[in-house]
Every structure is written in C-alpha cells, then in structure tokens.
Amino acid sequence: xxxxxxxxxxxxxxxxxxxxxxxxxxxxxxxxxxxxxxxxxxxxxxxxxxxxxxxxxxxxxxxxxxxxxxxxxxxxxxxxxxxxxxxxxxxxxxxxxxxxxxxxxxxxxxxxxxxxxxxxxxxxxxxxxxxxxxxxxxxxxxxxxxxxxxxxxxxxxxxxxxxxxxxxxxxxxxxxxxxxxxxxxxxxxxxxxxxxxxxxxxxxxxxxxxxxxxxxxxxxxxxxxxxxxxxxxxxxxxxxxxxxxxxxxxxxxxxxxxxxxxxxxxxxxxxxxxxxxxxxxxxxxxxxxxxxxxxxxxxxxxxxxxxxxxxxxxxxxxxxxxxxxxxxxxxxxxxxxxxxxxxxxxxxxxxxxxxxxxxxxxxxxxxxxxxxxxxxxxxxxxxxxxxxxxxxxxxxxxxxxxxxxxxxxxxxxxxxxxxxxxxxxxxxxxxxxxxxxxxxxxxxxxxxxxxxxxxxxxxxxxxxxxxxxxxxxxxxxxxxxxxxxxxxxxxxxxxxxxxxxxxxxxxxxxxxxxxxxxxxxxxxxxxxxxxxxxxxxxxxxxxxxxxxxxxxxxxxxxxxxxxxxxxxxxxxxxxxxxxxxxxxxxxxxxxxxxxxxxxxxxxxxxxxxxxxxxxxxxxxxxxxxxxxxxxxxxxxxxxxxxxxxxxxxxxxxxxxxxxxxxxxxxxxxxxxxxxx
Amino acid sequence: xxxxxxxxxxxxxxxxxxxxxxxxxxxxxxxxxxxxxxxxxxxxxxxxxxxxxxxxxxxxxxxxxxxxxxxxxxxxxxxxxxxxxxxxxxxxxxxxxxxxxxxxxxxxxxxxxxxxxxxxxxxxxxxxxxxxxxxxxxxxxxxxxxxxxxxxxxxxxxxxxxxxxxxxxxxxxxxxxxxxxxxxxxxxxxxxxxxxxxxxxxxxxxxxxxxxxxxxxxxxxxxxxxxxxxxxxxx
Numbered sequence: 001x002x003x004x005x006x007x008x009x010x011x012x013x014x015x016x017x018x019x020x021x022x023x024x025x026x027x028x029x030x031x032x033x034x035x036x037x038x039x040x041x042x043x044x045x046x047x048x049x050x051x052x053x054x055x056x057x058x059x060x061x062x063x064x065x066x067x068x069x070x071x072x073x074x075x076x077x078x079x080x081x082x083x084x085x086x087x088x089x090x091x092x093x094x095x096x097x098x099x100x101x102x103x104x105x106x107x108x109x110x111x112x113x114x115x116x117x118x119x120x121x122x123x124x125x126x127x128x129x130x131x132x133x134x135x136x137x138x139x140x141x142x143x144x145x146x147x148x149x150x151x152x153x154x155x156x157x158x159x160x161x162x163x164x165x166x167x168x169x170x171x172x173x174x175x176x177x178x179x180x181x182x183x184x185x186x187x188x189x190x191x192x193x194x195x196x197x198x199x200x201x202x203x204x205x206x207x208x209x210x211x212x213x214x215x216x217x218x219x220x221x222x223x224x225x226x227x228x229x230x231x232x233x234x235x236x237x238x239x240x241x242x243x244x245x246x247x248x249x250x251x252x253x254x255x256x257x258x259x260x261x262x263x264x265x266x267x268x269x270x271x272x273x274x275x276x277x278x279x280x281x282x283x284x285x286x287x288x289x290x291x292x293x294x295x296x297x298x299x300x301x302x303x304x305x306x307x308x309x310x311x312x313x314x315x316x317x318x319x320x321x322x323x324x325x326x327x328x329x330x331x332x333x334x335x336x337x338x339x340x341x342x343x344x345x346x347x348x349x350x351x352x353x354x355x356x357x358x359x360x361x362x363x364x365x366x367x368x369x370x371x372x373x374x375x376x377x378x379x380x381x382x383x384x385x386x387x388x389x390x391x392x393x394x395x396x397x398x399x400x401x402x403x404x405x406x407x408x409x410x411x412x413x414x415x416x417x418x419x420x421x422x423x424x425x426x427x428x429x430x431x432x433x434x435x436x437x438x439x440x441x442x443x444x445x446x447x448x449x450x451x452x453x454x455x456x457x458x459x460x461x462x463x464x465x466x467x468x469x470x471x472x473x474x475x476x477x478x479x480x481x482x483x484x485x486x487x488x489x490x491x492x493x494x495x496x497x498x499x500x501x502x503x504x505x506x507x508x509x510x511x512x513x514x515x516x517x518x519x520x521x522x523x524x525x526x527x528x529x530x531x532x533x534x535x536x537x538x539x540x541x542x543x544x545x546x547x548x549x550x551x552x553x554x555x556x557x558x559x560x561x562x563x564x565x566x567x568x569x570x571x572x573x574x575x576x577x578x579x580x581x582x583x584x585x586x587x588x589x590x591x592x593x594x595x596x597x598x599x600x601x602x603x604x605x606x607x608x609x610x611x612x613x614x615x616x617x618x619x620x621x622x623x624x625x626x627x628x629x630x631x632x633x634x635x636x637x638x639x640x641x642x643x644x645x646x647x648x649x650x651x652x653x654x655x656x657x658x659x660x661x662x663x664x665x666x667x668x669x670x671x672x673x674x675x676x
Numbered sequence: 677x678x679x680x681x682x683x684x685x686x687x688x689x690x691x692x693x694x695x696x697x698x699x700x701x702x703x704x705x706x707x708x709x710x711x712x713x714x715x716x717x718x719x720x721x722x723x724x725x726x727x728x729x730x731x732x733x734x735x736x737x738x739x740x741x742x743x744x745x746x747x748x749x750x751x752x753x754x755x756x757x758x759x760x761x762x763x764x765x766x767x768x769x770x771x772x773x774x775x776x777x778x779x780x781x782x783x784x785x786x787x788x789x790x791x792x793x794x795x796x797x798x799x800x801x802x803x804x805x806x807x808x809x810x811x812x813x814x815x816x817x818x819x820x821x822x823x824x825x826x827x828x829x830x831x832x833x834x835x836x837x838x839x840x841x842x843x844x845x846x847x848x849x850x851x852x853x854x855x856x857x858x859x860x861x862x863x864x865x866x867x868x869x870x871x872x873x874x875x876x877x878x879x880x881x882x883x884x885x886x887x888x889x890x891x892x893x894x895x896x897x898x899x900x901x902x903x904x905x906x907x908x909x910x911x
Contacts, residue, residue, distance in 0.1 A: 400794045403787065404780065411782040411823065586778040589739050590839070591767020591795055593760070673734060673774060673851070 010246025036259020062179030106150010111162030248307030252300030331384020338377020383417025405603025431620025485517030
C-alpha cells in the first residue's frame with residue numbers, strides 16, 4: 001500500500017466511527033487548539049512587554065557628571081521626577097539640552113525651559129476636573145504630545161519637562177547625561193511577577209491538558225473494537241499503530257489551526273477591552289514569528305509523540321485491545337509523603353524563631369522542599385482519597401442514586417482522579433497565593449514596608465514623612481493645617497517603616513477623606529518643582545483597591561480553570577453514559593426512575609469536586625498558617641476566596657449535572673434493549 | 677382487527693395485546709398483532725431475526741409504545757398510564773432478563789440483584805440479604821461481591837435471573853436469555869429461571885429463536901413479519 005493511500009485510509013478510520021469518533025477528534029482538536037491559543041497569547045504578551053521594555057530603556061541616562069563638572073556642549077541632562085496623583089503614578093523627566101542635544105524618543109527636540117510634552121494619558125489626567133491640582137507639579141505649560149515611540153504603553157502617564165539647572169533640587173550633581181538611551185532593556189516584570197505569570201500560564205495549561213486527556217478517552221470501547229476489527233481484516237500491528245499516529249497527527253494539525261483561529265479571535269476581542277487597549281499597542285500584540293512557528297511545530301509534534309508512546313503500551317489483536325499497564329493504587333504511600341512535608345513545615349512553624357535566626361540558606365531550602373513535598377503528597381493522594389470516598393459511599397449509602405454514582409466512580413476513577421488532583425493543587429495554590437497577596441497588599445504601600453501602626457490608622461489619615469532634612473523642616477509640616485480639607489496635624493517620632501527617630505520626622509495628618517485633599521497636601525509640601533522631600537504613606541483604605549485587584553485576578557483564573565475542568569468532567573460523564581448505555585437502558589426498564597439516574601450523575605460529579613475542594617482548602621489553610629508562622633508574620637486566612645470557590649464548585653456540579661441530563665434521558669430509549 | 681389468530685391461556689389474559697402495530701421508519705416491526713398471555717403461563721415467542729418478537733416483548737412490557745393498538749395488563753391499558761406509573765409497574769410487577777449487557781458493570785452481583793428492591797424503597801441491608809439468599813439458591817453466592825467483569829457469561833446470566841426474580845414479579849419478560857451462553861449454561865439458566873417461575877406461579881414471556889429453549893414453555897407462538905404465523909401448546 002503506498003503512503004498516500006495509507007494516510008487516506010488512516011484518516012477515514014479516524015473519522016468513520018460515527019458521532020463518537022467525530023466528537024473525540026473534535027474535542028481533542030478543540031483542547032489542543034485552546035492550548036495553542038494560550039501559548040500564542042502568552043508569546044504575544046511577552047513580545048509586547050519586551051517591546052515596551054526596549055522603549056523604556058531608550059529613555060535611560062547613560063552617564064553621571066563628575067562633581068563640579070559643567071554640562072558639556074551637545075549634551076542633554078536629565079532628572080527623574082515621580083509623583084502620585086489620585087492613585088496614578090506620574091513619571092516626569094526633566095530635561096536640559098545644550099548645543100546639539102541628544103533627543104529622547106517620542107519628541108522632536110529637547111523642550112526648552114517651561115515647555116512640557118505630555119503623553120495622551122497625562123493629557124487626559126490634566127484635562128480631568130481635578131487636573132488643575134496636577135498642573136502645578138509640571139513646572140511649565142503643555143507644548144505638545146509625546147509620540148507612541150516614546151511611550152512604554154499607550155496609556156502611560158508620562159511627560160518631558162524642559163528645565164533650567166540651578167533651580168532648587170536641579171543641581172548638576174543630581175542630573176544624569178542622556179546619551180541615546182540604554183541598549184539593555186529591563187523587563188517591566190520583576191522576577192517574582194514572572195514566576196507568578198509562569199505559574200498562571202501553567203495553571204491555565206494544566207486543565208487544558210486535562211481536557212485533551214479526557215477527550216482521548218472518549219468512545220474508548222468503540223474505538224478499540226474498531227482497531228481490533230482492522231487487525232482482524234488483515235492489518236499488521238505496525239499498520240494499526242500507523243493509523244493511530246495518523247489520527248493523532250490529524251488531530252494535532254486541526255488543533256493547531258483551531259489554536260490560530262482562537263488566538264486571532266481572542267486577540268480581536270481582548271483589544272476591545274479597555275484595560276488591554278490601554279496597556280498594549282495592538283501592533284505589538286503578536287508573537288515573534290520564530291516563537292509562533294516553534295509553538296505550531298512543537299505542540300503537534302508533542303501530541304504525535306504522546307500518541308506513539310501511548311500506543312507502545314497497547315497490544316491490538318484481532319480479538320481486542322490489551323493495555324500493558326498495571327493498576328496501582330499508591331495513595332497510602334503518597335499520604336505518607338504529604339504527611340512528611342506537613343510535619344517538617346509544622347516543626348519549622350513551632351521553631352520559627354530559631355529558623356529566622358539562621359544565616360545559612362539550608363533551613364529555607366528545607367522549608368521550600370517540605371512545601372513541595374506536601375504538594376506532591378497532595379497530588380498523589382488526591383485521586384486515591386476520592387476513590388476511597390467513592391468506595392465508602394458506594395458500600396455504605398442507603399440511597400440507590402448515591403450507590404450507582406459512587407460505584408461508577410469507584411470502578412472507573414481515571415478521569416475523576418485527574419480532576420481531583422488538578423483542582424486540589426490549584427485550590428491550594430490559589431488559596432495560598434491569595435493569602436500572600438492579601439497580606440502583601442495589607443502590609444505594603446507601593447514598594448515599601450508599612451509598619452503595623454500605620455495600617456491600624458483610620459482610612460482618612462495620611463502620613464507625611466520628611467526624609468530630606470536640609471530641604472524641609474519637619475516642623476513646617478504643621479502648616480498643613482491651612483490646607484483645605486485637613487482637620488488636624490500632629491508630629492511624631494514614629495517612622496511609617498517601623499523605626500523611631502530622635503526628633504519628630506513625620507506628621508500624622510487627619511483629613512476629610514476627599515482624594516483632592518491628599519493632592520492639595522502633596523502640592524503644599526511634597527512638590528515644589530524639585531525632587532520630593534516628603535513621602536506620603538497611604539493608610540489601610542487605600543490598599544483596598546490592590547486587594548480587590550488581586551482578588552479579581554485570582555477569581556478570574558480560578559473561574560477559567562474551573563470552567564475547563566467542568567468541560568472535562570462533562571465530557572467524561574457523558575462518555576461514561578454512552579459507553580454504558582445498554583446497562584442504563586436496562587436499569588430504566590427494571591423500573592429506575594428518571595430522578596434516580598439524575599441524582600446518580602450528581603453524585604458522580606459531586607464526589608470528585610467535593611474531595612478536591614476539601615483537600616485543596618485544607619492544603620491552602622495549612623500552608624498559609626504554617627508559612628506565615630515560620631516567617632513570624634500575621635497571616636490572613638483566605639477564607640473568603642475559599643468560600644467563593646466552594647460556591648463556584650457547587651455551581652459547576654449543578655451545571656455539569658444539568659448539561660449531562662439530556663444524555664441520561666437518551667439512555668432510557670427502548671431501542672437500546674434490542675438484542676437483534 | 678387483522679385476523680391474526682389469538683390464543684389465550686386458560687385463566688384469562690393477564691397481559692393482552694390487541695392490534696399492535698409498530699414501525700421503525702419504513703420497517704414494519706409489528707403489523708396489527710393480537711396476543712394474550714394468561715397468569716402463570718410460560719409463553720415462548722419464536723421467530724427468525726428481525727421478525728418483531730423482541731419489539732413485541734418490549735411493547736408487552738410497556739417499554740416501547742406501539743404506534744397503534746393496545747396492551748392491557750390486568751385489564752388496564754398501558755398506553756393510558758403515565759411514565760411514572762409505568763416505571764412503578766415495571767419495578768413492582770415485572771422482571772426482566774436480557775441477552776447481554778444487562779447488569780450494571782459498576783455494581784457487585786449482590787448490589788445488582790438487590791437493585792429492584794432498593795428502587796422500591798426497601799432498606800439496602802435487607803435487600804442485599806434477600807439478594808444473597810437468591811444468589812445462593814442459584815448457586816452463584818461465591819460471586820456475590822464480584823462485578824460483571826469478574827464473572828463468566830453463565831454466572832452473569834444467573835445473577836440477571838436472580839435480579840428478575842427478587843421482587844417476586846407477576847410477569848418475567850426474557851429476551852433471548854440464553855443467547856450469549858453455550859448450550860450447557862443455557863440449559864442451567866433456563867432450568868433455574870423456569871423452576872423459580874413455576875414455584876411462584878410467575879408468568880414468563882420468553883423470546884428465543886432456539887426451539888430447544890422454547891420447549892420449556894407451555895405454549896409457543898411463532899412471529900414472522902410482525903404477525904403471529906403459528907401457535908402451539910407444548911405437550
């Protein structure tokens with residue numbers, strides 16, 4: 001048989017098994033497509049981030065002037081000013097050019113004194129009703145816009161200000177020479193953010209992989225019978241494996257095409273979201289061609305490889321298909337692994353004072369190792385626990401529905417095990433991540449640590465801290481009482497970062513809570529056309545927005561993961577019913593009510609998700625408590641996110657059960673009972 | 677009326693079908709068929725593949741609704757009954773044995789047998805006790821804790837017979853109950869099923885294409901092209 005004919009035969013075999021085969025191919029391709037789209041999307045964002053980082057680097061100064069050195073001819077001197085306005089970070093670069101001065105990107109020439117070039121974001125802020133409070137900090141009037149090639153993001157709040165050296169705070173020593181920008185770009189993401197981003201991508205890819213694996217199990221019995229029939233008809237084992245490979249290749253190519261289409265669709269739709277449109281230039285939201293080509297080659301190749309490796313464990317004979325796999329239940333061993341991790345973390349929590357005193361990195365490595373051991377144990381034991389719960393429910397329950405559902409899960413725990421392990425780890429990580437993020441948002445204002453006394457102050461308190469004594473006398477902060485909206489001012493020796501100074505260095509300013517009052521305070525002492533000698537600390541209410549953002553992002557990730565997992569559960573539940581349609585039809589014939597079958601599906605879906613949620617929530621709470629105890633921090637239990645996840649899981653259980661109902665009704669068809 | 681011959685048992689019809697017609701697309705499975713089955717009677721429906729005997733059995737059991745005609749059980753038309761009532765009737769008055777794939781593969785033998793009782797609301801413990809007793813009577817008590825995959829075809833069929841008998845039904849509908857078994861196992865299963873039926877006075881409607889199996893019946897009816905073509909009382 002020549003190759004083309006064989007390929008054609010393989011393709012026909014893959015698609016000729018009726019609706020079951022078509023559904024299998026379609027769902028596998030859809031899953032792979034989703035994975036490809038996610039990877040292409042990640043690459044597109046990576047490209048856009050890097051392009052932004054290159055433009056940001058183009059603004060950086062290249063050299064420092066030596067002390068007492070005058071500004072050379074044909075040079076540009078720059079000073080960096082940063083301020084905060086109504087929660088927005090405003091970045092200004094003050095420039096002074098001499099001769100044929102190098103021009104930073106985005107503008108045609110170095111602005112002369114009093115000229116300000118603004119980004120569209122800054123222009124919008126200046127045009128807003130409260131913009132008049134920001135205008136004085138610019139030190140000049142708007143002369144024109146900054147072009148997109150000078151902006152990191154389309155909505156960046158950024159400006160170039162033309163200045164004259166010698167002004168207060170604009171000494172030559174503080175200025176830096178602009179020499180055409182840095183060639184080395186700095187990622188806008190910190191290593192920590194990159195790890196979180198990587199974990200988020202993995203968290204998305206994991207349920208997608210789960211979905212693909214579930215889809216490969218679709219119509220297994222029918223497919224195995226078909227392969228056996230092909231062997232019976234005279235095909236060799238190698239030819240049958242070839243047909244399996246053709247099916248995988250077909251699915252992979254189809255998946256890659258679907259992935260490209262989904263990416264294009266997702267890109268178009270996401271650019272309609274204001275946050276995306278504001279954060280990224282559409283022209284840059286494309287993956288690098290080489291990286292995209294790598295994804296489109298590697299993913300199908302991986303799918304093919306997995307199919308071929310999987311087929312090596314199968315023996316297709318004319319009588320049927322046998323898998324060379326051993327059924328092992330090592331749940332108890334994994335419980336021991338998890339317990340070992342938990343014990344190590346527990347001991348570390350009990351002796352946290354000793355742990356924190358150690359200079360050696362070894363205790364830290366041991367604690368991280370213990371955490372990973374705990375998670376590994378969780379993954380390993382999750383499926384087993386779920387199987388055990390199903391076994392206990394199946395053998396003890398008095399309800400026929402629960403018995404049918406639990407026994408089904410006990411007999412074929414494969415899909416449910418994967419779901420349980422995945423969801424348990426994700427709930428644990430999402431819970432712990434939320435706890436860490438919430439504690440971080442609670443403890444930090446900007447990038448600096450905030451002492452507990454600050455976070456316990458009422459929401460209407462602002463702390464002004466003098467950090468440059470020669471410029472500002474802390475006692476002058478008492479003049480803030482004259483600012484409209486300020487109710488009282490009291491000097492303190494307590495620093496917002498936790499220390500205590502010999503003389504008062506900070507002022508606790510009680511305000512009416514209006515955002516404009518804070519901006520007026522900033523204008524009064526924090527901005528005098530020079531570097532900021534006074535820093536402001538937000539009280540706890542200001543951190544609420546960060547907390548909400550973190551919570552929303554975590555909720556969105558959890559929701560997507562849950563949705564993909566629900567799709568996997570639905571597919572495996574429906575396929576299970578299709579594969580057992582005759583016994584189910586007989587069950588209806590002997591008098592099982594429709595509601596009995598419905599409730600059995602509910603139990604079948606609810607057990608794995610409930611076990612996963614229980615294990616995940618316990619894991620999240622345990623890790624939160626121990627990790628925070630080890631580092632001696634007051635932890636926040638992620639109870640609210642876990643409660644929200646519980647509600648979401650409940651909705652998923654009901655939705656999957658509801659969507660599986662039409663098939664449950666279908667299994668009651670009398671023609672399924674025909675023996676002829 | 678189609679003029680199809682009607683034979684009723686001596687005790688009057690427990691199940692009575694009149695003028696049954698059933699089509700599957702262009703195929704006529706039943707063509708105006710009329711038949712009565714008396715209480716305690718063991719009736720064999722014979723006929724070649726595709727003759728309509730299984731369709732007739734499913735109509736008699738209220739699983740399949742005929743396009744026209746009526747099936748009456750104890751004088752009540754099944755077509756007048758709501759689905760819930762029919763389900764209840766099948767659970768409490770009827771028992772079923774099919775050729776294959778009839779046991780729930782996820783449940784053990786004892787759980788499969790006790791299902792009808794549990795579905796009727798009996799407590800699981802009691803239901804399983806009775807199931808075990810029946811499995812013992814049918815000599816498969818050693819398979820009580822096993823699932824279908826761990827049983828031979830003959831053992832699975834005995835478990836299915838036990839399930840059909842456990843609720844002490846008035847009528848057992850058996851569709852090719854020995855079709856997937858070798859002759860020896862087929863004889864054993866039929867012997868057990870009919871002995872239990874006779875002991876309890878249960879009516880049995882048996883579909884088969886094997887005259888050897890039909891010989892166990894009190895009466896044989898041959899179905900051909902959706903009509904009764906021949907009937908005979910087995911001596």
